[in-house]
Amino acid sequence: MSGSNIYKPEMMEITDIVQETSDTKTFRLKFKNESTAKSFSFKAGQFGEYGVFGEGESTFCIASSPTRSEYIECSFKQIGKVTTALTRLRVGDSVGFRGPYGNYFPVEEMKGKNVVFIAGGIGLAPVRCVIWNTLDLRNDFKDVTIIYGARSFNDLVYKRELKEWKERKDIKTVVTVDPGGEVPDWDGEIGFVPAIVEKVAPKAENTVAIVCGPPIMIKFTIPVLQKLGFAEENIITTLENRMKCGLGKCGRCNVGNVYVCKDGPVFTYAQMKELPQEY
Amino acid sequence: MEEKIISLDNLSFFVNDLIKDNHIVIGQDSKEINWKRITGAKDIVVNSKNIPSNISYKEFVFAKTEPIIYYKNKKDEFDIVEPALPRQKLVFLGAKPCDARSIEIMSKVFNWDYKDKFFNERAEGSIVIGVACNYQDKFCFCTSVGLSPVTEKGSDLFLVPLDEKNFALQIVTERGKEFIQPYQKYLSDGNQAKSKEILSKIKNPEKRFETSKVSEWLTNNFEHKIFDNVGDICVGCGQCAFACPVCHCFDIVDEECDYSSGRRMKNWDACQFGLFTLHGSGHNPRETQGKRYRQRIAHKFKYYQDKFDEVLCTGCGRCSRGCPVGIDIAEVVAEINSLA
Ligand SMILES: Cc1cc2nc3c(=O)[nH]c(=O)nc-3n(C[C@H](O)[C@H](O)[C@H](O)COP(=O)(O)OP(=O)(O)OC[C@H]3O[C@@H](n4cnc5c(N)ncnc54)[C@H](O)[C@@H]3O)c2cc1C
Ligand code: SF4
Ligand code: SF4
Ligand code: FES
Numbered sequence: 361m362s363g364s365n366i367y368k369p370e371m372m373e374i375t376d377i378v379q380e381t382s383d384t385k386t387f388r389l390k391f392k393n394e395s396t397a398k399s400f401s402f403k404a405g406q407f408g409e410y411g412v413f414g415e416g417e418s419t420f421c422i423a424s425s426p427t428r429s430e431y432i433e434c435s436f437k438q439i440g441k442v443t444t445a446l447t448r449l450r451v452g453d454s455v456g457f458r459g460p461y462g463n464y465f466p467v468e469e470m471k472g473k474n475v476v477f478i479a480g481g482i483g484l485a486p487v488r489c490v491i492w493n494t495l496d497l498r499n500d501f502k503d504v505t506i507i508y509g510a511r512s513f514n515d516l517v518y519k520r521e522l523k524e525w526k527e528r529k530d531i532k533t534v535v536t537v538d539p540g541g542e543v544p545d546w547d548g549e550i551g552f553v554p555a556i557v558e559k560v561a562p563k564a565e566n567t568v569a570i571v572c573g574p575p576i577m578i579k580f581t582i583p584v585l586q587k588l589g590f591a592e593e594n595i596i597t598t599l600e601n602r603m604k605c606g607l608g609k610c611g612r613c614n615v616g617n618v619y620v621c622k623d624g625p626v627f628t629y630a631q632m633k634e635l636p637q638e639y
Numbered sequence: 640m641e642e643k644i645i646s647l648d649n650l651s652f653f654v655n656d657l658i659k660d661n662h663i664v665i666g667q668d669s670k671e672i673n674w675k676r677i678t679g680a681k682d683i684v685v686n687s688k689n690i691p692s693n694i695s696y697k698e699f700v701f702a703k704t705e706p707i708i709y710y711k712n713k714k715d716e717f718d719i720v721e722p723a724l725p726r727q728k729l730v731f732l733g734a735k736p737c738d739a740r741s742i743e744i745m746s747k748v749f750n751w752d753y754k755d756k757f758f759n760e761r762a763e764g765s766i767v768i769g770v771a772c773n774y775q776d777k778f779c780f781c782t783s784v785g786l787s788p789v790t791e792k793g794s795d796l797f798l799v800p801l802d803e804k805n806f807a808l809q810i811v812t813e814r815g816k817e818f819i820q821p822y823q824k825y826l827s828d829g830n831q832a833k834s835k836e837i838l839s840k841i842k843n844p845e846k847r848f849e850t851s852k853v854s855e856w857l858t859n860n861f862e863h864k865i866f867d868n869v870g871d872i873c874v875g876c877g878q879c880a881f882a883c884p885v886c887h888c889f890d891i892v893d894e895e896c897d898y899s900s901g902r903r904m905k906n907w908d909a910c911q912f913g914l915f916t917l918h919g920s921g922h923n924p925r926e927t928q929g930k931r932y933r934q935r936i937a938h939k940f941k942y943y944q945d946k947f948d949e950v951l952c953t954g955c956g957r958c959s960r961g962c963p964v965g966i967d968i969a970e971v972v973a974e975i976n977s978l979a
Contacts, residue, residue, distance in 0.1 A: 365721050366753045367707040367891070367905070411903075413710045413717060414896040439919040454717055575922065601924065602916050604891045607753040610908070611888035612915060614934075615924070616861075617942040622752060636861040638924050 366607055369411050369456030370396050375431065377451055380517040384482060385447060386423065386435040389455060401460075402426055404467055404490040405598065405626045408459025409606050410434060415445035419603045421625075422460060423485040425492030432457075435485040435517060461606040463626050465490045465596060470568050474503040476561055478581060480553050480573025481510050484517055486598055486625075487572050495531070504531040505562050509553040509577075512541030534560050554580040557588075564589035571597045575639075582629055592630035599624050599632075599639050615639050640791075641810040642829035645798075649825035650806065651680035656822060657730055665699050666732035667692060674699070677732070685733040687773040687800050691955045695738055695884030696731055700761040701745060706902040707757065707891070724757065729765040737781050737955035739769040739793030741884035747947035748887055757905065766818050769794030770806075771838060778956030779844040780969040786953060789838040799834040807834035847969050848976035850940060850950050856979035857941040865978070866936070869971055870929025872964050877909030879935070879958030879968070885951050888915075910934045940972060 376388035391397035402422055411417040424433035438447045449455065467490065475494060479487040487508075494501055506525055510516045516535065525533040536549035536556045549556050553573065561569075561584075569585050571578055578597055585595050601613040601620045608622035616636040618624065627635075645653065654677065657664050665674050667689070668682040674696040677683055709720040731738075742762050749758040772781075772788040781787055791797040795815030799807040807829050810816050819826070880886040890908040893901055908915060911931050917923045925931045943951035952968075959967040 365707065365756060367903070368719060368721065369708075371717055371719075413712070413903075414893050414898065414901050416893050416903075417891060437919075443919070452715075454715065456717075574920075600918070602918050604889070607755075608751060609749060609753070609755055609887075609889070610891070611748075611910065611938075612908075614938070614942065616937075617945040638861075638930065 367458070367605070369409070369417075369458050372432075372455050372457045374449060374451050374453050374455060377449075380435060380519070381515055383438045384435060384517055385438075386433055386518075387446070387449075387455065388424075388431050388433050389457065390431050391457075392454070401429065402432070403460070403464035404493040405464035405486060406460035406462050407486075407606070407625060408432075408434070408457050408461060409603075410436075410442075410446065411456030411458070412442055412445040412449070413456065416442045417456070417458070417604075418442040418446070419600075419606065421486040421489065421598075423488050425489055425496055427493055427496035435482065435488075437482050458606065462621055462624060465493075465570060465626055466568075467493055470494070471497075471500040473501065474505075474562050474567040475501055476505040476507065476567060476569045478507045478553065478557055478561075478569060478571045478573070480508070480577040481515060482517060483573030483577070484508055487570060488518060488521070490570060491525075495528075498530060502566070503562055505560070506531060506533040507536070507553065507557055507560060508534070509536040509538070509549075509551075509556065509573075510541070511538050513537055513543045513546060515541070532560070552580070553577050554584045557581055558584045561585070561588055564591070564594070568594050568596065571595060592633065593628050595629035596626060597629065597632065598626050601639060641816070642831050642834065643808045643810070643826035644801070644829045645806050645808045645826055647804050647806070650685065651683065653822050653825045654680040654683055654732065660821075661727050662730045663699075663725065663727045664730045664732055665696055674731075683732065685770055685798060685806070687770050687798075690774055690776070691735055691737060691957055691960075693957070693961065694882045695741060695955070695957065696734070697741055697745065697884050697887075699729055699731075700742055700765065701749075701758055701887055701889075701907075702905070704904055704906045705757060707905050709900070709902045710896075711900045712898060724760045729761060731765065731767045733798070734767050734769045734794065735772045735774075735955070736769060736786050736788060736790045736792065736794075737772070737779075737953040738884050739767050739791075740786070740953060741793075742767070743793055744885045744949050744951065744953070745887050747949060748943075751947065766796070766814065767794045768796045768798065769811075770798040771800065771841065773800070773841055775842065775844055776956070776960075778959040778967065778969065779954065780847050780956065781954035782843050782845070783847045783969065783972075784850060784950045784952050784954045787843055788841050799837060801833060801837065807831075807837075809834070844954075847973040849979075850944070852979045853972055853975050854941045854944055856975055857937050860978075861933075861937075863978075865971070865974060866933040867927070867929035869966060870927055870932045873911065873928050873932055873966060874964055875911045875913060875928055875931065876963060877911050878961045878963065879966075880909035880911060881907060882957040882961050884953055884955060884957070910938070936968075936971065936975075940975075
């Protein structure tokens, strides 16, 4: 009748740690329980609650692709209590995990279309998930463009992968840093993401744009996409409201009558426009 | 509806039997006007003339604070232990119509997709014995949200005070009928004409607003100075949410923990607190008290309705009676109604 304890985490072990920037790390995690590991599946764009006992839980997207199911990865910025506790952990340590939660990117519907990924800062984490999902099924999609920007060179995450994507001939990758954020031998673009989007975005026809990043970047990127002719239904973004339960219970994450943790975090711009301006 | 009579004396015997039969009886006693577990019939008072208790009885199904897991660290391997939940059935004795539906209303959010067993295991199978309400003050507005002082909605069994010594007992639901079966000996045949007459004499609080009108106005007026005007007065203490029979927001935090053991708790929270929606980045979608007050009103009179087809308010007036700065929710919503 009442069933299981929905707040009970599964234990995962950290199998790898990458220091992305001075304050951002990526954890690779594996379920300790074999049968959980086997039955676990998720879709690109979903998130989880990652916990450190004694400190609490934090919400991060699953940053790895569902096409690589032996592990999950999350990237987080050290910003407060739980993220500081996570930062102290080492390979072999345990992390609690609840998830996957929320809706996901419409990867199935994107097949046969061009895709442009636009990300800023740590916003590349959820986009990376769907980028790898797309690249692992590369033949199902037409042209793929990646536009990524951060405040400075030091703030770019997934540097190894950015290099790999740049070297690939079957996709177009443009990386930019804000003016003043470049280093001496910087070979990427210099400028804010919206301006770069205007310069390098593919034509809007038969193209889906996935946009994640700080609110200010999203705010200025969407008008650019609209100017380029993207329909509101083809601009897809995520909302990141403060969450606790992730289950549509605790009442914290709503925007209007929408629970971001259940009805989101993925929304088309057409859907976002219908919501009250409270995010 | 089947109707019986139960005398005050028999009500005491009935309650004693319930306790003996391993039910948890939640009621009010004569000294306090708050809810507690009753240990014997000498404690009980079922009084239709009482003011609604300061806080509702929701804490017995949605605990103020409770562990959701315990953990133990054994050589870096964590053992997670699940807290045990009570197996006994809850009986709420003497619920006013503005309390009786609270579990039903909250049950929607705790079950719309994922099921919260901490709520369900207490709520499922609980029995509500309601009582017609003969109290009224300027804060009451049950009639504005589809209830009334005499409605049996939400109750399994419903008491109507007939005289100093007797209640009519209406058997409202199948569950109520089954529940009362073993205690027939305390009941005698009822007289519906008499209870009807008594109920008809109870005065309804004036209807202050139309919920459909309010909800529609809220859809079209997300930005409006009425919210800031109230927000300027509100001190964000959260009393209103804690007293409310249907507010259900909570926090999840680790408490009393060190490296070797601890527990993760689910604690009441309130949307009137500034930290409620504060992002790690420092950004806060509801950075002013006015925006937080708007959330309170819109959640109750629009969002919950949109999503779960229920108004998230029973008109009990507790939030207004207890507000330290005199904000009266019915007044605010009535003003919205007049704008619509
Ligand atoms: C769907 C979703 C996906 C997300 N994905 C990611 C992701 O992939 N990567 C990522 O990095 N983030 C992500 N986030 C954001 C992330 O959830 C938060 O940054 C994170 O939960 C912060 O947790 P914390 O416990 O470290 O911060 P908290 O401690 O909760 O910090 C919150 C606020 O309180 C302040 N504070 C902290 N401690 C104290 C104290 N002792 N006294 C006073 N003030 C204090 C902080 O300065 C901050 O302003 C996501 C969020 C959502 C909703
Ligand atoms: S009780 Fe009154 S002052 Fe306190 S949060 Fe509610 S409305 Fe604001
Ligand atoms: S909002 Fe106020 S009046 Fe309505 S049910 Fe809650 S406490 Fe009672
Ligand atoms: S995070 Fe708890 S309701 Fe969405």
